[in-house]
Amino acid sequence: GRVIGSTTRKRAGAVLDSGEIEGIVTDYVHGRIPDYQMAAWLATVACRGLSTAELAALTRAHTIGGGRLDLSRVDGPVVDKHSTGGVGDTTTLIVVPVVAACGVPVAKMTGRALGFTGGTLDKLESIKGLRTTIPIEEIVPTLTSVGMVLTGQSADLTPGDGATYALRDVTGTVESIPLIAASIISKKSAVGADGLVLDVKTGAGALITEQDRATELVRTMLGLAAEFGLNARAVLSDMSQPLGPAVGNALEIRQALAVLRGERVPGLWDLCAAVCRLMLQSVDAALTDKQAMARIDRVLDEGTAYETFVRWAVAQGADAAALEAERLPSAGRRLTITAPESGWVTAIEPRSVGNASLLLGAGRLTYDAPLDHGAGVLLRRRVGDRVDQGDVLAELCYDGGDVAAARSLVESAFRLGDTAVDAPATVQRVFE
Ligand code: URA
Numbered sequence: 030g031r032v033i034g035s036t037t038r039k040r041a042g043a044v045l046d047s048g049e050i051e052g053i054v055t056d057y058v059h060g061r062i063p064d065y066q067m068a069a070w071l072a073t074v075a076c077r078g079l080s081t082a083e084l085a086a087l088t089r090a091h092t093i094g095g096g097r098l099d100l101s102r103v104d105g106p107v108v109d110k111h112s113t114g115g116v117g118d119t120t121t122l123i124v125v126p127v128v129a130a131c132g133v134p135v136a137k138m139t140g141r142a143l144g145f146t147g148g149t150l151d152k153l154e155s156i157k158g159l160r161t162t163i164p165i166e167e168i169v170p171t172l173t174s175v176g177m178v179l180t181g182q183s184a185d186l187t188p189g190d191g192a193t194y195a196l197r198d199v200t201g202t203v204e205s206i207p208l209i210a211a212s213i214i215s216k217k218s219a220v221g222a223d224g225l226v227l228d229v230k231t232g233a234g235a236l237i238t239e240q241d242r243a244t245e246l247v248r249t250m251l252g253l254a255a256e257f258g259l260n261a262r263a264v265l266s267d268m269s270q271p272l273g274p275a276v277g278n279a280l281e282i283r284q285a286l287a288v289l290r291g292e293r294v295p296g297l298w299d300l301c302a303a304v305c306r307l308m309l310q311s312v313d314a315a316l317t318d319k320q321a322m323a324r325i326d327r328v329l330d331e332g333t334a335y336e337t338f339v340r341w342a343v344a345q346g347a348d349a350a351a352l353e354a355e356r357l358p359s360a361g362r363r364l365t366i367t368a369p370e371s372g373w374v375t376a377i378e379p380r381s382v383g384n385a386s387l388l389l390g391a392g393r394l395t396y397d398a399p400l401d402h403g404a405g406v407l408l409r410r411r412v413g414d415r416v417d418q419g420d421v422l423a424e425l426c427y428d429g430g431d432v433a434a435a436r437s438l439v440e441s442a443f444r445l446g447d448t449a450v451d452a453p454a455t456v457q458r459v460f461e
Contacts, residue, residue, distance in 0.1 A: 032062050036070045039077055047086030054090035054189040068200040071193065075205035084207050084249070085256055091189035091215030098186070098220055100136065102169050106312035107134045109222035110304060111213050113246065114146035116234045116383040117271035117408070121149045121179070122285035123301045126338040128308045129176035130328035135308070136168060136178045138186065138216045140194060142392045143203045145383030146236065147281065150181045151392075155279035155358050155402040159347040175341045186219040199396050204236045210249045218257040224311025225254060225261040226304055231457065232269030234379025240265075240457075247460055262307045263460040266300050267453045270377040270412045273297035277391040277405015279358040280426065286352065289335040296411060299455040307461065358403035360389075360426035364436060368416040372445035375412065381442035382406055382423075385435035389427040401428060406439060412452035416445065 032053050039045060057067045079087060100107045108128060112120055125135045139149035153161045162181030163171065171178045190212050197203050197212075217225055227250050230236070231243035247263045254261035266272075273294055275284035288294055288301070306321040328334040339349050350356055386392060390401030407424045410416060422443050425435055 032056070032066045032070050036066075036073050039070075039073045042077070044080055045083055047082065047089070050083060050086040051090040051093060054087070054193070055093050058094065058188045058192045064196055067193070068196055068202065071197060071202040071208065072200065075202045075208055079207040081252070084211060084253060087207065087211040088215045088218065088253060088257065091187045091211060092219050094188045095186045095219055096165050098136065098165065098168055100169070100221055100223070103134055103172050105134070106223035107136050107172065108224040108226070108308045108312055109135065109137050109217055109220050110226040110228065110308060111137070111217060112228035113209055113213070113230050113236050114143055114148070115230045115268040115272055116146060116379040117273040117276045117281070117297070118147065118230070118268070119273050119275065119281040119285045119297060120228060120301055120304060122152065122282065123288045124304045124308065125177050125179060126289060126341065127301070127305050127325055127328055127334045129341075130333040130337040131305075131309060131324045132176075133309060133312060134172045134176045136172055136220050136222055138220060139179055139181060141198070143194070143198045143236070145380050145387060145392070147276070147278070147383070147392070149179065151400055152278045152281050153179065154400070155282050156342055156347050157351040157356065159342055159351070160345045163345060171341075171344050175344045176337060177341045179341070187215045190215050195396060198393070206237060206242065206246050206249055209236060209246060210253050214250060214253045214257060214259070217254065217259055223260060224308060225259050226307045226311060227251070227254070227261055227263040228300070228304055229263055229265050230268035231265055232267050232379070232453070234268040234271065234383065251460060260311060262311055264300070264303055264307065264456055265458040265460070267455050267457055268379060269453055271379045271382050271408055272300065272455070274408045275405065276382055276386045276408070277389070277426065278400065278402040280405040280407060282357055283354055286335070286338070289329070289338055290332070291329050296452075296455050303456045303459065307459065310461070360401070360403040361428050362426070364425040364427070364432065365421050366423045366425070366436065366439050366443070368418055368420045368422055368445060370445060371417045372447055373449045374410050374414045374416060374443060375446040375450045376444040377408065377412055378442040378444070381438040382408070385425070385438040385442070388435045388438070389425060389430040389432065401430065404428065404430060410443075413450060415449070
């Protein structure tokens with residue numbers, strides 16, 4: 030009955046004490062609270078918000094019963110990053126190997142898709158044989174041998190986040206500043222890296238869309254990070270259109286590999302470059318922007334970033350050949366969406382594109398729905414591009430799913446106008 034009472038009091042505006050919050054999360058982790066009661070509690074928290082003390086308690090509660098990494102056994106500082114999620118946000122798959130190739134090890138826990146946004150863990154499952162969640166004991170050896178680790182939000186480290194994350198995804202409780210902050214900072218605190226970069230999205234395809242509330246999320250997370258002893262920097266980045274051209278699991282893996290081979294995709298690369306720079310500077314404050322960019326450009330141009338990704342995938346169980354484009358899952362069917370008239374692309378509504386990808390099979394509508402890793406959407410134009418009637422705007426890649434609905438979502442996502450517009454800068458603001 031504790032969770033029911035807590036929900037009722039929270040709804041009435043009470044402040045919950047930390048023992049109560051920790052007890053509820055722990056009970057849920059151990060199956061002592063049914064999903065529907067926990068969903069009601071989370072929804073009430075999402076509506077009512079949390080005080081600073083409640084937020085710290087929830088963050089701590091996520092880690093109860095989990096282990097902590099001992100990164101002191103790794104030579105030199107280790108860095109970490111996290112994004113609040115978006116559409117076509119392939120950043121992790123690019124920045125982690127780039128920074129590792131620059132000689133700074135990266136340890137990162139990743140999650141599954143939430144709502145219309147993609148999840149790195151789901152994307153990684155496109156790679157045959159890759160163990161997407163590795164046991165804690167393997168993290169330090171893998172970091173030492175290949176310089177990077179990407180692993181699922183293993184129940185070993187943050188049991189509370191692991192249990193509530195999937196429930197939030199299917200109960201409309203993703204888009205909440207305190208729930209996002211507690212989810213992310215709990216994982217970052219369990220990893221305990223020496224430097225951390227938070228990529229907070231703003232715009233229609235962000236979990237928190239309005240710029241002022243997204244800025245509040247940045248400040249909430251930076252405050253919480255400081256409380257947990259983390260050395261964090263942040264970037265506020267544009268998600269008013271999908272970040273990169275590929276939306277969907279294997280499609281985004283291919284996109285990331287192309288960038289790692291040196292293709293500096295506009296928009297996507299601008300953000301990756303800023304995040305990489307901040308990650309390097311988070312553990313080397315004397316490094317100038319210019320020096321950081323020179324190191325980043327070198328590992329791309331010399332191919333060591335790409336090689337790092339391949340060595341990492343092999344270390345986590347994949348066969349190097351599984352990364353070849355033709356061995357990644359690929360949808361059998363394609364449908365092109367063309368421009369109904371000539372003009373300039375004035376907007377590409379990211380939620381519609383994310384939902385279209387989901388409906389084609391790349392995301393989930395229920396808890397344990399299987400994914401079609403080859404499915405998704407490829408965008409052929411960005412905001413600001415000039416198009417002529419009949420030009421290809423996007424392609425749907427699928428083998429099943431609700432193609433008619435996905436098609437009308439992507440058609441309606443593209444807005445065309447008579448005059449050119451400038452897309453907002455990908456990197457809107459840096460908090461160093
Ligand atoms: N990413 C997370 O890890 N958690 C959230 O709640 C949102 C984005």
